[in-house]
Amino acid sequence: MSDQTNPPDHDVPANDALAKGPAPKTSQQLGIPDPDRSSSMTPGLASSPISQRAGNVAAAEPYRLLNAFLTSSTYAARRNEPGICDLTFGNPHEMPQEAYVAALQEATIPRHDQWFAYKQNTPEAQEAAAASLQRLIGVPFRPEDIHLTTGGFTAIALALKAVGDPGDEVIYSLPPWFFYEPIIIEAGLVPVKVTVDLETFDLDVDQIAAAITSRTCAVIVNTPNNPSGRIYPPAVLERLAAVLESGSAAIGRRIYLISDEPYNRIVFDGARFHSPIEFYRYTLLAYSYGKTHLSPGERIGYLALHPNLPDYDVVASALDALQLAMGWIYPNAVLQHALPRLEQFSIDIPALQRKRDRMVDALQEMGYRVNRPEGTFYLFVRSPDPDDEAFVATLAAQGVFVMPGVHFETPGFFRISLTANEDMLQRSLPVFAAAMEAVGGAPPF
Amino acid sequence: MSDQTNPPDHDVPANDALAKGPAPKTSQQLGIPDPDRSSSMTPGLASSPISQRAGNVAAAEPYRLLNAFLTSSTYAARRNEPGICDLTFGNPHEMPQEAYVAALQEATIPRHDQWFAYKQNTPEAQEAAAASLQRLIGVPFRPEDIHLTTGGFTAIALALKAVGDPGDEVIYSLPPWFFYEPIIIEAGLVPVKVTVDLETFDLDVDQIAAAITSRTCAVIVNTPNNPSGRIYPPAVLERLAAVLESGSAAIGRRIYLISDEPYNRIVFDGARFHSPIEFYRYTLLAYSYGKTHLSPGERIGYLALHPNLPDYDVVASALDALQLAMGWIYPNAVLQHALPRLEQFSIDIPALQRKRDRMVDALQEMGYRVNRPEGTFYLFVRSPDPDDEAFVATLAAQGVFVMPGVHFETPGFFRISLTANEDMLQRSLPVFAAAMEAVGGAPPF
Structure with a gap:
C-alpha cells in the first residue's frame, strides 16, 4: 500500500503512510485471483499469479474491511484534511515526547x-x-x-x-x-x-x-x-x-x-x-x-x-x-x-485518563451507552443506530472519524481512539450529540 | 539466542548480539522435540511442545550448523577476545560512517x-x-x-x-x-x-x-x-x-x-x-x-x-x-x-576493493586458489585441506576466524569476509601462510 497523494513535504503533518488515495480497489487489487484475467494476461498459463496463501489472507474479512477503510472510505479520502477529527487508529496526534x-x-x-x-x-x-x-x-x-x-x-x-x-x-x-x-x-x-x-x-x-x-x-x-x-x-x-x-x-x-x-x-x-x-x-x-x-x-x-x-x-x-x-x-x-x-517512561497516562473521563461523561450524558474503560486507548460505544456503518458514515460526513464495529466483527458498536488530540476530541462532541439526535435519541436496548 | 557473557558496558566493542557463550546445545535445545522428555515434563501429554514447523526449521542443516557456530564453536568462545581476526560475517569492524x-x-x-x-x-x-x-x-x-x-x-x-x-x-x-x-x-x-x-x-x-x-x-x-x-x-x-x-x-x-x-x-x-x-x-x-x-x-x-x-x-x-x-x-x-x-552514499567501495586485492594477491602468492570477486564482501577460497572444517579449526587456533564451506553446503572451501578491519586482515596473513605450509603447500587440484 502506498499513498501517492500526500505531499512529499516533511514539514506538514500529513506524512502518514497509512494515508491512502481515494481510488477504490477491485477484487483483483485485493489479491483475489481471477482466473479469466490471469489467463488473458499470461498467455498459456491459466494458474493464479499468486499463492492461495496470499489470496486467503487478502480474502479474510477483517483484512478486506480494513483495506477498504484505508483505501476507499470517506476516511481514506479526507484523513489528511485540516480540521477533521481523527478518532480511528491508535496513532499519535500530538508531537512526540521529548x-x-x-x-x-x-x-x-x-x-x-x-x-x-x-x-x-x-x-x-x-x-x-x-x-x-x-x-x-x-x-x-x-x-x-x-x-x-x-x-x-x-x-x-x-x-x-x-x-x-x-x-x-x-x-x-x-x-x-x-x-x-x-x-x-x-x-x-x-x-x-x-x-x-x-x-x-x-x-x-x-x-x-x-x-x-x-x-x-x-x-x-x-x-x-x-x-x-x-x-x-x-x-x-x-x-x-x-x-x-x-x-x-x-x-x-x-x-x-x-x-x-x-x-x-x-x-x-x-x-x-x-x-x-x-x-x-x-x-x-x-x-x-x-x-x-x-x-x-x-x-x-x-x-x-x-x-x-x-x-x-x-x-x-x-x-x-x-x-x-x-x-x-x-x-x-x-x-x-x-x-x-x-523502559523508564510512558506517555502521560493521567492525561489519557482525563480524556477518557471527559469523553465517557459527555457521551453518556448524550445518551450513548459506553463502559468506562479500565485501560487501553479506546472507547467501545454502542451505536444508537444498529447499523454501525451507517452511523459512522453520518459522523464522517461531519468530519468525525471512528471505526465501525464491523471491523471488530461486532456490528452495533463503534470504536473511538483517545489518541486523538484534545482539540479533535472537543470538536467531536457536538457532532456526536447531533448524530444521536438525528437517530431520535438513545435507543431503549 | 542471547549472550549473557558480554559485559553490559556500552563503551566496549563487545556488544554484538550474535556473540554467544560457549555452552553447547543439545538436540532438544535446537528445537528438535524428544517425545520421551516432553512426556516426562508434561504429565499426561505426550505430544511435542512445539510445532513440527519449528522443529523442521531447527533441523535444517544450514541452521543447525550456523547455530552451532554461534553457540558452541571456538569462534563462539573467542569472538570477543581482543586481538582475534574476525573474518566471518558481513559485520562492521570499524566505527560507522559519519x-x-x-x-x-x-x-x-x-x-x-x-x-x-x-x-x-x-x-x-x-x-x-x-x-x-x-x-x-x-x-x-x-x-x-x-x-x-x-x-x-x-x-x-x-x-x-x-x-x-x-x-x-x-x-x-x-x-x-x-x-x-x-x-x-x-x-x-x-x-x-x-x-x-x-x-x-x-x-x-x-x-x-x-x-x-x-x-x-x-x-x-x-x-x-x-x-x-x-x-x-x-x-x-x-x-x-x-x-x-x-x-x-x-x-x-x-x-x-x-x-x-x-x-x-x-x-x-x-x-x-x-x-x-x-x-x-x-x-x-x-x-x-x-x-x-x-x-x-x-x-x-x-x-x-x-x-x-x-x-x-x-x-x-x-x-x-x-x-x-x-x-x-x-x-x-x-x-x-x-x-x-x-540512497546518496555507501561504504567506501574503493577501500574495500583495495582490501580485496591485497588479500587475493597475498593468498594466491601463498598458493591458495581463489577467484578475484567482482563484488560483495567475500572471498570464497579453496581449502588446501579438503576437510574445510579441520582447516578452519587450524586457523581458529591461531585466532583467525573464517566460515567453513560446509556452511554453504560446499565442502572444500572457506569464506573470508573483507569487512574485517585492515589490522585484522594484516595480522591474518602470516596465519594463512603458516596454515598452508602446515598442510604441505598448495594441493595439485
Whole structure:
C-alpha cells in the first residue's frame, strides 16, 4: 500500500503512510485471483499469479474491511484534511515526547564498531525488559525469557508458529484485534471465534472451553482489551487457566495461551493489571512498546516465556530458529540500544485518563451507552443506530472519524481512539450529540 | 539466542548480539522435540511442545550448523577476545560512517505529529528508492513498485509466500546464502538445490532447467553472489530467462525469479551490475540497505516489482496483504525518513576493493586458489585441506576466524569476509601462510 497523494513535504503533518488515495480497489487489487484475467494476461498459463496463501489472507474479512477503510472510505479520502477529527487508529496526534526523541537520539550515537551490527537479543535490552516486566507482573522473569521482536505483531506470529502447524486451531474472542485473523491465516492456522459478554466485556470462559477440539493449539487473550478497555480480573483468568489445563489433558496436547498485552502499561485509576501468565505458565506473553510510547512506527516488542515453562529449552530454541526463518524479526539496533531508557517512561497516562473521563461523561450524558474503560486507548460505544456503518458514515460526513464495529466483527458498536488530540476530541462532541439526535435519541436496548 | 557473557558496558566493542557463550546445545535445545522428555515434563501429554514447523526449521542443516557456530564453536568462545581476526560475517569492524550516523540523527527529529506513527510505504522513501534503482539497473521503476520491508530477509520471505504454497518447490544454487533453507522451510516450501560451476562460479542454467517440476514456484538467484563474489553476466541471465519462460509454459504455471541482490552496490573495477529483472519481468527483486552501509542491525530493504509485470495489481495486493499478515514487516519510521539520504552514499567501495586485492594477491602468492570477486564482501577460497572444517579449526587456533564451506553446503572451501578491519586482515596473513605450509603447500587440484 502506498499513498501517492500526500505531499512529499516533511514539514506538514500529513506524512502518514497509512494515508491512502481515494481510488477504490477491485477484487483483483485485493489479491483475489481471477482466473479469466490471469489467463488473458499470461498467455498459456491459466494458474493464479499468486499463492492461495496470499489470496486467503487478502480474502479474510477483517483484512478486506480494513483495506477498504484505508483505501476507499470517506476516511481514506479526507484523513489528511485540516480540521477533521481523527478518532480511528491508535496513532499519535500530538508531537512526540521529548524523552522519546532523546532516547532515540542517544541510541543513534555509536559507542563501538558493532553499534549497527547484526543484533539478535542484546543482553542490556533483555535485562531492562525482564526487570520491568517482573515489576509489573510479579513473575520472576529473567533476561533470557525475553525474545525481542519487531513489535507485538511479530511476537504474536512467532508464538503461533512455534506451537501450531497448518490446520491447527486458534481460539480467540470477538470483538478482536482486526489483525489476528490475517496473522493466523498466514500461519496456515484456523481461526475459531467465540464472543465475550457484550455487557461486561468479560471473557466467556465456557464458550472457550466448548470451542476446544483435538486441533486446538492456542488461545489468544488480549488484556487490557482492545477495543473494550476491559482488564480481565484474576477470577476469570484463573477459570481460563483451569479450562486450558483440563482441555489440554482431554485432547492429550498442550494448549498454549498467547497473552497479547501491548496495553499492559496503559491502565487507569491505579488499577492493578493481571497477566494471564500469572495463572498459567504455558503462556507466551506478547508485548509491544508502540503503545506505551505511542510510537507504533518504531517497531520493538517481545515474546516472553514463563521462567518455569515446562520444556523450556525446546520452546526457546524453537523461537530462536523461527525468529531467523521468519525474516530475522529482531528489532533494529538503535531501538535495542534505546530500550533501557524506553523502559523508564510512558506517555502521560493521567492525561489519557482525563480524556477518557471527559469523553465517557459527555457521551453518556448524550445518551450513548459506553463502559468506562479500565485501560487501553479506546472507547467501545454502542451505536444508537444498529447499523454501525451507517452511523459512522453520518459522523464522517461531519468530519468525525471512528471505526465501525464491523471491523471488530461486532456490528452495533463503534470504536473511538483517545489518541486523538484534545482539540479533535472537543470538536467531536457536538457532532456526536447531533448524530444521536438525528437517530431520535438513545435507543431503549 | 542471547549472550549473557558480554559485559553490559556500552563503551566496549563487545556488544554484538550474535556473540554467544560457549555452552553447547543439545538436540532438544535446537528445537528438535524428544517425545520421551516432553512426556516426562508434561504429565499426561505426550505430544511435542512445539510445532513440527519449528522443529523442521531447527533441523535444517544450514541452521543447525550456523547455530552451532554461534553457540558452541571456538569462534563462539573467542569472538570477543581482543586481538582475534574476525573474518566471518558481513559485520562492521570499524566505527560507522559519519554520514550514516548523521542520516539517522536527522531522521529521529520529529517534524510533525505523525513522525513515529504507523508507517507502511512512505512515498518519499519509495520515490528515492525507485529513482536510485532505476539509475542502477535501467528499468523504469516507479515509486509504487517498491514494497519496503525490514531488510532483505523479509523481502525474500515475502516473495516466497506471495508465489508459493506449502509443498511447492524453490530452486537455488549451491553454494547458497545459509538462510535460504530456513526461510523456505518456514514458508512450508521445499528447497531444490542445484550447484554452480565451481571453477567459474557461474549459474548452471541447464541444471536449473532440469530441476523444474510441476511444483516449481520460484528460482532464487543471488548476484553479486555471496559467497563467490561472481556477478552473473547478461548472457547467463538471458539463458536463465529463456529457461524460466519455457519451463513456465511447460508446467502451465508461472515460475517467478527471486533476485536476491543486497550487494548490487558492492561491485568492483567499475563493473556494470546486471539484475535478472532486466531479462525477465516475472522477477521479484529483493534488496537490503544493510550491506550498502554495512549496518545490518538497522533493518530496511524492499521487494521491487517490474513495472510491466503481468497481473501487476494482483501481485502487488498480495504483497500488501502478506506484509501485514507476516507481522507488519515494514521498516521503522526513522529508517523510512532516513532513506532518501541513505540512497546518496555507501561504504567506501574503493577501500574495500583495495582490501580485496591485497588479500587475493597475498593468498594466491601463498598458493591458495581463489577467484578475484567482482563484488560483495567475500572471498570464497579453496581449502588446501579438503576437510574445510579441520582447516578452519587450524586457523581458529591461531585466532583467525573464517566460515567453513560446509556452511554453504560446499565442502572444500572457506569464506573470508573483507569487512574485517585492515589490522585484522594484516595480522591474518602470516596465519594463512603458516596454515598452508602446515598442510604441505598448495594441493595439485
